[in-house]
Amino acid sequence: MLDIGSFYLASLAILDLFWSGITQIWKGWSQMKMAKNLTVLNLTGYYYLQKTPNLSAHANLERLVLIECRNLVKIDKSIGQLKCLVSLDVRYCLELSRLPGELGELEALKELLLDSTPIKNIPEIQGMKNLRIISAHRCNEIAQLPLSIGGLASLEYLYLSGYLSLERLPDSIGKLKSLIEFDISRSGIKELPHSLQTIEKPEAIRGEFNCC
Incomplete structure (x- = not known):
């Protein structure tokens, strides 16, 4: 069993x-609460994790990696207090069906990576002013996107x-x-909204549109 009791946690960054x-x-x-300067927490493949711990003590956290946490069912709402978080990666979390609404409060977040995770919702995200990437390949359970997605002025890749x-x-x-690349290939989209014709740089949008 891993024991971190002897570590000087106050200086731990990764x-x-x-x-x-x-x-x-x-x-x-419980000891990890002393790691006030933690910037990266990588829990990739953590089989036993069903819920993320309370993360409020890690105000400087910038990257939270939860790839292939196959039994993860809940992300603690304390994630809304991580004002420095720039990357959240929950790809291939096969039991994660919801994202906490507090996620929408993360103004520093630049990338949200959700590929092959059966989430049913993307919360209202108007607070994510710096979000550049939403990657949600094969998230087959989502039936609609939040209206607030139009407020993501910095979004470049969707x-x-x-x-x-x-x-x-x-x-x-x-x-x-700011959209550069937009991919809805192999999706159930039947018709593109008229508003897409108003995008200032339509020639910069790269993607396959199998919507007919």
Whole structure:
């Protein structure tokens, strides 16, 4: 069993528990509250994780990696307090069906990576003023996108391929003036909203549109 009791946690910046075998009741979680300068937390492949711990003590956290946490069912709402978070990666979390609404409060967030995770919702995201990338390939359970997506003035890359339940896009998507690449290939989209014709740089949008 991993013991971090002897570590000087106050100076810890990166904690990589990639494919570790520690359990949900690991005592180290309580000790981790001392890691005030933590910037990267990598829990890739953490099989036993069902809910993320309270992360409010890690105000400086910039990257939270939860790739292939196959039993993860809940992200603690304390994630809304991570005002420095720039990247959230929950790809291939096969039991994660919802994202906390507090996620929409993360103004520093630049990338939201959701590929092959069966989430049913993307919360209202108007607070994510610096979001540049939403990658949601094969998130087949999502039936609609939030209207607030049109307020993401910095969004450059939007990947929605394989959204088999998604049949239409909100009209507000035409407000994405910074969009460079947009992919809805192999999705259920039947018709593109009229507002897409108002995008200032339509020639810069790269993507496959199998919507007919």
